[in-house]
Amino acid sequence: MNNADISVLLVDDEEMIRDCVSAYLEDEGFSVHCTASAEEALESIVSISPVVCISDLRLPGMDGEEFIARAHAISPSTGYMLHTGMLYILSDELRSIGMTADYVLLKPIHSLSKLVEKIKDIAETGRRL
Helix, strand or coil, X not given: CCHHHCEEEEECCCHHHXXXXXXXXXXXXCEEEEECCHHHHHHHHHHHCCCEEEXXXXXXXXXXXXXXXXXXXXXXXXEEEEEECCCCCCCHHHHHCCCCHHHEEECCCCCHHXXXXXXXXXXXXXXXX
């Protein structure tokens, strides 16, 4: 699958992280859509139809864990990743929908090429929650 065919939804309340990660992913050829909140992302997930959604864990309002659970109910064909600055153990709820620790990435990602590999893996293998 060509990177240009892969749409990514990035959910992070930190503007600098959104800008840096989205710029890198766009340079790699992905189509990137960004939101600053889980609520905004839920409103747009159907119209965007992302192949992959990357969400921060700590967000104002709805957190990333709740967002992924709700988003998965709306768009089960999307692959989901958590991006967090803290150590995190997957909840039973996220495990029950198929999320694994392989798709929880710690901030800062020192090599964004690792993120690209995870996105391509989800897109090429069809690995979804």
